[in-house]
Amino acid sequence: MPRTIAARSKKISTDAIAAAALAGSLLVAGSAQAASGPGVPPVPQRPAGTITSPTGVNERMYPSTDSSVRGTFARGAKITLRCKVHAQTVGGNDVWYLLRNRPTWVSAAYVGNVSAVPLCKEVNRGTLDDAPATRAAMG
The missing domain is CATH 1.20.5 (Single alpha-helices involved in coiled-coils or other helix-helix interfaces)
Known part of the structure; x- marks a missing residue:
């Protein structure tokens, strides 16, 4: 048909x-x-972590407990991380994290990682990061 x-x-x-x-x-x-x-x-993710210390953690000006406290995070707080350095040992852990949104540091002994964190020397640095005090802190 x-x-x-x-x-x-x-x-x-x-x-x-x-x-x-x-x-x-x-x-x-x-x-x-x-x-x-x-x-x-893999698609790069922004490094992040969660505060695990029962009493919270101090944000410090440099990666050392001798450095001045700039703020605190409570247990369970979510933080974004820029990079890490090896510095003063805290609780058997010598890693310190530089926060992504402000120039302060927290000890990795009190942070549970959600993703990988690059070394600070491998991260592109800005003009402020080339200040002598910042370079000394980053190692």
């Missing part, structure tokens, strides 16, 4: 829509696999 031109046209447009949908879904699946496949570096 011969098809009418309208029926053929409808069949072609339906097939075209189905093909476009399939191509789009394959494109999305392919890009998701490529983004997480071998040889592709």
